[in-house]
Amino acid sequence: MSLSLTQKWLKQVLGPYPQKDQIYNDVDATLAAYPTLRPKNDVYTFNDGRAQLLLCVHGLIPITFRQATYNIPIALWLPLEYPRLPPLVYVVPTSDMLVKSSKNVDPSGECAFEYLDNWRRKSEGCNLRALIEVMQDTFSREPPVYAKPKSTAPSTPSTAIRAASPASGPLPHRPPPPLPSTSSQPATSHQQPPNLSAQSSPGASGSGSPPPKPAKIFSQAIPPISTSTSGNLSPIRPPPLPASPLRNQTPPIRPVFTLNQPGPPPPAPPPPPGPHVYQQHNRGNSIGSSISGSIASESMVNAFPTRYHSPTYATSTYSPQPPPPPPPTAYQQYSNSAAPLAAPAPTPIINVPTPPAPPAPRPNFLDEDDISTQVNEAPPSPNAPPRPINPELLRLHHDLHAKITVELSALSNALAGDNERLRATQGDLLAGEPAIRDEMARLEAVRSVCTTVGDRLQDVVARAEANMHHLKSKGDPEVDELVCSTAIVYNQLVDLIAEDKAIEDTMYHLHRALNSGRIDLERFIRTVRILAQEQFMKRALIEKISEGLPIGARFHVNGIADPHYNSLPATTTEMSVTITQVFIGNVVNTPALGQLEILQEQVILVDAHGFIAEMCPLAAPTPAALHYLHSMPASSIVRLPPTSFFSPTFIDLHLHAPQFLYLGTGLHLPLLIWLDEYAYRAEERLDSDPELARKACYGVALVYLRLAQRLAENGTGAVLAFGTINEDTNIILAEAFQAVGLRIFVGKLTMDQSSRPSYREPSTSASLVSARSFIRRCRGLVSAVPPPLRLVEPVLTPRFVPTCSDAVLRGLALISRGEKVKIQSHLAEAHDQIDYVRQSRGKSDIDIFHDAGILSPRAIFAHCTFLELPELGRLREAGSAVAHCPLSNAYFSTLPFCLREALDMGVKVGLGTDVAGGYQVDIMGAMRQAVITARMRNGMQTELVPGDAPFSVDWKETLYLATRGGAIALELNTGVLQPGAPWDAQRIDFFNGAGQGLGDMDFFDMPTMLTEAMVEKWWCLGNSHNRLNMWIQGRKIF
Incomplete structure (x- = not known):
């Protein structure tokens, strides 16, 4: 069916409305029901000065008042949010009408009905026709307008004279001047008669009648x-x-x-x-x-x-x-x-015929x-x-100019409002791009983890099917094999549980004998004490054996040893994990870049493998949380004060472990000279004698153990570390961190060329063989440890382009893809390093890494201060990450890293201390220095400038980089405390037992709960004194 002109016009003007189809149907139905209404598109000015081009339905609606029909002029303005928001309803009186104010109509004509209030609360089912019916019903009871009183014209000379008086009649806009005269007599005074305009x-002016x-x-x-x-x-x-x-x-x-x-x-x-x-x-x-x-x-x-x-x-x-x-x-x-000065006498009326013309x-x-x-x-x-x-022409021109000026002003305001709305939308879109990229990276990491878990699950299913096939092939087992397990540990566990139950029954019957007087109290106490000691030892042994059982077996054992487990809901008893720790307190997360999340009073359930099984508010606990709150012993529950909080541990994305030996020295030298005189010498010293690593005094083990302890004291739970060339020394480094309980990605250096001949690998092939050997040894180091507790992972580490040939880089890229291990290096750090590479290789180091196949999602590059925006885009496309080290960049690089641009582009970025290029192992110092460096890029301007500074970052963003940003770069499921993530957490307190601030924290108004301002104060002033406890994979470090 063809559309009418009005319908076509409606479809054209409804473009700015999001719900244009629904509005078209609503308006079209209303116009069909009320032929006296017409649509128009006009500028509507709101009370706050905003102006918008809106659709208006205006005209007359009939009402019946006292058995007579009247037409009421109305106007319905449809906002852009229609139909979620109701129309703006007005009564529009004509020139011969006045508005009658009431509870539904104010003096300006704006209408308010209960139907409009209900519309704002719930817009479903509301439309214009129903609204007009409500208006008709309301106005029929109390009309909103009434007619103006009409004035009568004077009919007598005396009345005309009074009407001509300046006090009673209208006067012209200005009195006419005296007309010119050609004689010496004064000119006759003349005045425009009043009441002539009609x-x-x-x-x-004012004449509108024919x-x-x-x-x-x-x-x-x-x-x-x-x-x-x-x-x-x-x-x-x-x-x-x-x-x-x-x-x-x-x-x-x-x-x-x-x-x-x-x-x-x-x-x-x-x-x-x-x-x-x-x-x-x-x-x-x-x-x-x-x-x-x-x-x-x-x-x-x-x-x-x-x-x-x-x-x-x-x-x-x-x-x-x-x-x-x-x-x-x-x-x-x-x-x-x-007769002068006398009343005029009656004069006969003279009829003068006028010829037709x-x-x-x-x-x-x-x-x-x-x-x-x-x-x-x-x-x-x-x-x-x-x-x-002609003054009339000038007046018309003036009126026309004023009307056009008003309309242009309204249109200009509407366009300005649209422009601001578009700019705000553009800003939101630009600001949302980094968050989308970060979410994509997180989802990619989750996909990778899910893929790994899926592969493992397939392996488990395959082994289970093989076992089932093997059992079927063996036939029916003997009765003795069903009662007694073939594994000694299971038989021992069954015996211990039976003995525990026997002791419990014995004490029960002894208690009944005491009550009946069959034994005396002294004998009862002596016997029960002996039984209680024996029961304690058996239960401790049961707990110890249960920890070493495969996943799912421990809960079954506890179900035998602890009868209360049988009362849990089915979903709880079927769990394959056991809750061993309960934490109660505030949680501070940075789930996305620039977002700070404070969860007040949470209950966190941690299972035996160190994962967060469940997290819920204490005010609304789940059934499982409520159960463990009542059943867990007090020693397994940690509750924080209302002003303390749990936070994810930090991740140091770039650190040289052997350089901890000379931390804080030699920073006055350029990079290449500093490497020769300090870095290579220290690393060579630790590699020179493997037996030295076993000594307790000045040995590698002592250096690496102390490094791990220092990192833990400063809240670092995972580190991506550069090691040395020697495999044995790097294995000692891995053992030290595994013993302390920190996560470490150990990087064995690959250097088949060097400016120091005594500190390099013999050849390219020897470098590649050593790299493969280190991967096998490092993985074998933790092969006997349950997978969740394997905290050590090998990393391929070509030191940087000046110490690696193209052949060794290509070989390491192949090993990284084949063994699925990460790879780390330095990239575009210092001016002398960049010049050396360009002179010796003829191209930049990022081109060399790209040609060798190093650029990949598994690659992490430190510094990157001399990379420009197109090169950062290459890192983003490859999925590689950047370790931002602001302190060492200040010493060995003439340029700061483009942190703001990298984050806006979606490059994966974490923070690093770069020990010993940086003299702090505290990642909180790196967070503060990152903010300072970014602000310094704007110059020394300290006054308030309009808009956000183009290069600045805030403290929330750096807290994200120190936690979740580093975890994404390392493909870890840490950096945020949520169900399914490892319990890698640190406890932050502000007050000691006496109510005084810890460390550098001072408070003069005692807070009652954790606020964002307190978290920011900790970010600025906090140190190791505020860190009371730390856990990695559920294991308490200190």
Whole structure:
């Protein structure tokens, strides 16, 4: 079916509305139901000054009031959020109506109904037709408008005189000036009669009605009175009445006449309809008369346009136009006598027949600047001032200009509002891009973990199916094998549980014997003490054996040893893990870049493998949480004060473990010289004698153990470390961190070329063989440990391009893909390093890494200070990560890292201390230095600048980089405390037992709960004194 013009127009103007289809159906149905309504598109200005281009449905709606039908003018404005928000409803009174305020209509005409309130709360089912029906029902009981009272015109001369008084009648916008005179006598004073606008010319202001039909003209003698210098009153004979003007004659202006003017008297215009008054200024008396009948002919109306003369126009340079030749006229004589200062006597009405003539055309004030003079007006005097510009035309121009200015202003405000909305939308889109990229990276990491878990699950299923096939092939087992397990540990466990139950039954019967008096109290106490000691040892042994059982076996054992497990819900008893620890306290996370999450009073259940099994608010605990809160021993529950919190442990994404030996020295040298004199020498010293690593004094083990302890004290739970060339030394490093309980990605250095001949690998092939060997040895080191507790992982580590050939880089890339291990190196760190690579290789180090295949999601590059935006884009496309080390960059790089740009581009970034290029092992120092460096990139400007600084980062973003950012780079499920993640957490306290601040923290208003301001204060002032406990994979480090 074809659409009507209105329907097509509606579909065009509904573009800005999100729900355009629903609005179209609603409006179309309303217009069909109410033919007196029409749509339009106009600018709506809100109370706060905003302006929007909205759709408006306006017109009349019928109501029935006191058995009579009335039409009420209304306007319904549809906001852009329609139909979620209701329309803006107004009563729009016409010029002859007034608004009647009530509880539903305010004095401005805005309407409020209960239906609109319900619409705001729930918009489903609300529409315009229902709203209009509500309005009809409401207005039928109490109409919103009423008619204005009409004023009656004066009908008597006295009334006309009073109406002409300045105190009671309307006056012109400005009084007319005296007309020019050619004699020495003063000019006659003349004033525009009041109340003339109702029957003035069509161009007069405020006249909107068509001219009256021609009627018979009645005339009455009106003696104009003037004042002479002698004070005598002398009437002036009015000019004869002209005949009907020609058809094409231009409407005349009012003629000019003075006292004692020689020559024949000029013709006077016919008196306009309505009362006419000529005032005299002598004694304040005035004499006037009215013309019988209030209807004049159309020619008479057109002959008297409203003109106001101003002295300013008289001085203008506008040249007057000559008058047209006068046509023949028939004169109507006025009476030449009048009693001065006396009431006018009744004068007989004289009917003057007028020959038929076509009516004169109405003047068009928009086409002419002036109006032609009357046909029988004398030519203007050479000395007369020029005719002024038509004031009516100027007024129309002024009104038109004001209307256009208002509409343009409203349109400009609407466009400005749209522009601001678009800019805000653009800002939101640009700001959301990093979060989307971070979420994509997180999902990619989750996908990788899920893939790994899926592979392991497939292996487990395959082994289970193989075992089932093996058992089926063996046939039915013997009865003895069903009762007694083939594994010694299971038989021992069954015996221990049986003995524990026997002891428990024995003590129960001893208690009954004591109550019955069969044994005395002393014997009872002595026997029960012995049984209790034995039961304690058996239960401890049961717990110890249970920890070493495979996943799922421990819970089954506890179900035998602890009868209360049988009362748990089915979903709980079927769990394959055992809850061993319960933590209660606030949790602070940074789940996304720039977002800080404070979870008040959480219950965290941690299983035996160190994973968070469940987390819920203490105020609304789950059934499992409620069960463990009541059943767990007090020693297994950790509860924090209301102002303390748990936070994920930090991740150091770049650290040189052997350089901890000379931490804080040699920072005055350039990079390459510093490497030769300090770094290589220290690493060579630790590699020179493997037996030295076993010594307790000044040995590698002591250095690496102390490094791990220092990192734990400063909240670092995982580290990506550069080691040395020797495999044995790196194995000692791995053993030290596994013993302390920290996660470490150990990087055995690959250096098949070096500026120090004594510290390099023999050849490229030897480097690659050693790399593969280290991977096998490192994995074998933790092969006997359950997978969740394997905290050591090998990493391929080509030191940087100057120490690695192209061949060794290509070989390491192949090993990384084949063994699925990570790879780390330095990239674009210092100016001398970049120049050396370009001179020796002929291209940049990022090109060398790309050509070798090093750039990949498994690669982490430190520093990257000399990378430009296109090169950062290459890292993002490859999925590689950057270890940002702001402190060491300040010492060995002439440029800061483009942190803001990298984050906005979606590059994976974490923080590193770069020991010993940086002199701190505290990652909190790296967070603060990252913010300082980013702010310094804006220059030394400290005053408030409009908008966000282009290069700055805030403390929340660096806290994310130190936790979740590093975890994403290492593909770990840490960095955020949530169900399924390892319990890698640190406990942060602000107060000691006496209520005093810990470390550098001082509080003068004692807080009652954790706030964001307190977390920020810890970020700025916190240190190791505020860190009371730390856990890695559920294991307490300190």
